[in-house]
Amino acid sequence: MSGIEPTPLFVDTGPFYARFDRDDGLHDRAVELFERIRTADLLYRPVYTSRYVLAETTRLLVQRVSHEAASTALSAIRNGELFTILTVDEDRFEAACERFGQYDDQTITLVDHLSGVLAEAHDATHILTFDPDDFQTLGLTAVPDDTGDG
Numbered sequence: 221m222s223g224i225e226p227t228p229l230f231v232d233t234g235p236f237y238a239r240f241d242r243d244d245g246l247h248d249r250a251v252e253l254f255e256r257i258r259t260a261d262l263l264y265r266p267v268y269t270s271r272y273v274l275a276e277t278t279r280l281l282v283q284r285v286s287h288e289a290a291s292t293a294l295s296a297i298r299n300g301e302l303f304t305i306l307t308v309d310e311d312r313f314e315a316a317c318e319r320f321g322q323y324d325d326q327t328i329t330l331v332d333h334l335s336g337v338l339a340e341a342h343d344a345t346h347i348l349t350f351d352p353d354d355f356q357t358l359g360l361t362a363v364p365d366d367t368g369d370g
Contacts, residue, residue: 227346229264229363230339231303233331234350236277240293241285246350253348253370258302262369264346269297270306270338272331312337328354336360
C-alpha cells in the first residue's frame with residue numbers, strides 16, 4: 221500500500237440494508253465489501269454516511285426485517301470506528317433541495333441528493349451503492365459497479 225492514497229467514500233443505504241438483512245440477495249456481497257474496506261484491502265478512507273442514510277436504513281429494516289435488526293444496524297454503524305456520520309447544515313440542505321428540483325426528469329430521491337451534496341462537500345467522489353444509476357447521474361463513481369471492487 222505504500223504510495224497509494226486512500227479514496228474518500230460515501231456509503232448509501234443499500235449496502236447497509238443488505239449487510240443487516242441476512243435474507244437480502246446482496247447480503248454476502250455487502251458483508252464482503254464492508255470487511256474489505258474495514259481491513260483496508262479496499263483502500264477507502266475516510267468512510268462517510270449521513271443521518272439521513274441511517275434513517276432510511278433503519279426504516280427499511282424495521283419494515284422488512286425487525287426492530288432488532290434496525291437497532292443492531294444503527295448501533296454497529298454509530299459505534300463502529302469505520303464510519304463518520306455527517307450532518308446536514310442549512311446551506312447543504314438548500315443545495316440538495318435545489319438539485320432535487322432541477323432533476324425533475326429523474327427519480328432521484330432527496331436523500332440521494334443530500335448524499336451527493338455531502339459527498340461533494342467532503343471530496344468523496346466514490347459512493348458504495350447497489351443502485352449506481354442515480355449516483356452516476358450525479359457525477360459520483362459507484363463502488364463496486366464502476367470500480368470492479370467486488
